[in-house]
Amino acid sequence: MAQAFFLDRDGVINVECDYLHDPEQVVLIPGTADALKQIRAAGFLAVVVTNQSGIARGMYSEADTHAVHRRINELLGKEDAQIDAFYLCPHHPGYSGECSCRKPAPGMLLAAARDLQIDLSRSFMVGDRISDLAAGKNAGCRNSYLVRTGYGSNLVEEAAAAGFPVADDLQSAVTAALKEVL
Ligand SMILES: [Mg+2]
Numbered sequence: 390m391a392q393a394f395f396l397d398r399d400g401v402i403n404v405e406c407d408y409l410h411d412p413e414q415v416v417l418i419p420g421t422a423d424a425l426k427q428i429r430a431a432g433f434l435a436v437v438v439t440n441q442s443g444i445a446r447g448m449y450s451e452a453d454t455h456a457v458h459r460r461i462n463e464l465l466g467k468e469d470a471q472i473d474a475f476y477l478c479p480h481h482p483g484y485s486g487e488c489s490c491r492k493p494a495p496g497m498l499l500a501a502a503r504d505l506q507i508d509l510s511r512s513f514m515v516g517d518r519i520s521d522l523a524a525g526k527n528a529g530c531r532n533s534y535l536v537r538t539g540y541g542s543n544l545v546e547e548a549a550a551a552g553f554p555v556a557d558d559l560q561s562a563v564t565a566a567l568k569e570v571l
């Protein structure tokens with residue numbers, strides 16, 4: 390069985406930018422490539438799980454989102470890092486009805502676990518919103534870390550009150566998570 394770091398996208402690996410859908414606007418958060426190398430070196434997969442309700446809202450297409458993901462891996466590739474798989478939820482309850490993949494629901498993590506034979510109990514979630522952390526918990530991940538990048542800086546107390554660990558950024562979250570298991 391594989392093990393994984395499930396990563397929220399905006400505010401965790403790239404700079405938060407409302408409804409990002411233009412590949413030219415992708416800016417990696419400093420340290421992201423190093424964090425992904427650390428993930429790989431420890432024998433974990435890096436899997437992005439991202440809510441993209443802008444698709445349900447008609448603001449951009451699923452193809453636009455795939456282009457953003459290709460750009461992320463293109464930028465990471467320059468630093469010898471990569472995301473192993475991207476999962477997206479294109480839904481929004483107000484536009485496309487309820488779904489089982491929009492975080493905090495665990496659907497994307499469960500799908501990745503099926504596709505990639507991931508043991509969720511040995512895996513981690515990292516996000517900048519409480520809904521990310523809840524998705525990790527709902528999927529049965531070992532632990533879910535809030536990062537202070539993106540929206541996370543305003544959610545530190547809420548996350549801590551809910552029992553979630555807090556880290557400065559992806560790199561420090563990965564370092565702390567690996568200390569739990571190595
Ligand atoms: Mg985010």
Ligand SMILES: [Zn+2]
Pocket residue numbers: 478479480488489490491
């Ligand atoms: Zn969905």
